[in-house]
Amino acid sequence: MLDPYQLTLHTLTLRQLASAEQLAEITGQPVADVKAGLEKAVADGAVVAARGSYMIGPAGRELLDAAYPDAFAGLRATPAVAEAIEAFETGVNKRVLSLTTDWQTVEVDGARVPNDHADADYDAGILDRLGRTHEKTQKVLRPIADADPLVDRFLDRLGTALIRAEGGETDYVSGVRVDSFHTVWFQMHEHLLRVTGRERPE
Structure with missing residues (x-):
């Protein structure tokens, strides 16, 4: 399965443009953990911040595309x-x-x-x-x-x-x-x- 950081990025592919609170509502993760993941993702260039909301960028999508096959291998x-x-x-x-x-x-x-x-x-x-x-x-x-x-x-x-x-x-x-x-x-x-x-x- 996805680790917490990957899960935060993944959730942005479901919601498109969202706040940390909105992402936490989808996954059930603590808001503080989501915020920490988003801050790291912005620093990594995987996510773009926009007035309190976030949007996944091309680098974030590439990271997920590489992670999905291993994360969901058993399930698939x-x-x-x-x-x-x-x-x-x-x-x-x-x-x-x-x-x-x-x-x-x-x-x-x-x-x-x-x-x-x-x-x-x-x-x-x-x-x-x-x-x-x-x-x-x-x-x-x-x-x-x-x-x-x-x-x-x-x-x-x-x-x-x-x-x-x-x-x-x-x-x-x-x-x-x-x-x-x-x-x-x-x-x-x-x-x-x-x-x-x-x-x-x-």
């Missing part, structure tokens, strides 16, 4: 992991993308238009399907989560976003300014691709 060689990521890509990932579209838009007279969320029953139906998809995802990804605790953390964060959305905070389905279900899903997907060495599907 496990048949159950290969089966799990294939089931994820062909099943629940496509389902979440479709549900996100259905959440953001509705069909009116044969055309898709932005969802104004005035139809509570429509939204509730999507949230119910999203909840069932989340349950399925936990089962699909279990072989990977058993080897990589960060995947379990992503699954927990997805559950938290879902609870908030069900409680009326609709931004927690696909909003970009909060840790919405869609935002956390994107981060988890990127993590899974890097862990397993796969390319993001077009």
Whole structure:
């Protein structure tokens, strides 16, 4: 697995531009440890600092590309992991993308238009399907989560976003300014691709 320094750099590939606190929220690392890692990374030229936020640079990406094969060698060689990521890509990932579209838009007279969320029953139906998809995802990804605790953390964060959305905070389905279900899903997907060495599907 990745060491703490590598993990901090890796998290920046999932969040793109983030503060130490935001990175710590993703991994569960102590904020002080993340800050120390970021300071070292800036000094090493692997990360760029920008007004309290950080962005990984080319040198940081090269470091990670060299680290991933060794860090995840055992996991990548496990048949159950290969089966799990294939089931994820062909099943629940496509389902979440479709549900996100259905959440953001509705069909009116044969055309898709932005969802104004005035139809509570429509939204509730999507949230119910999203909840069932989340349950399925936990089962699909279990072989990977058993080897990589960060995947379990992503699954927990997805559950938290879902609870908030069900409680009326609709931004927690696909909003970009909060840790919405869609935002956390994107981060988890990127993590899974890097862990397993796969390319993001077009």
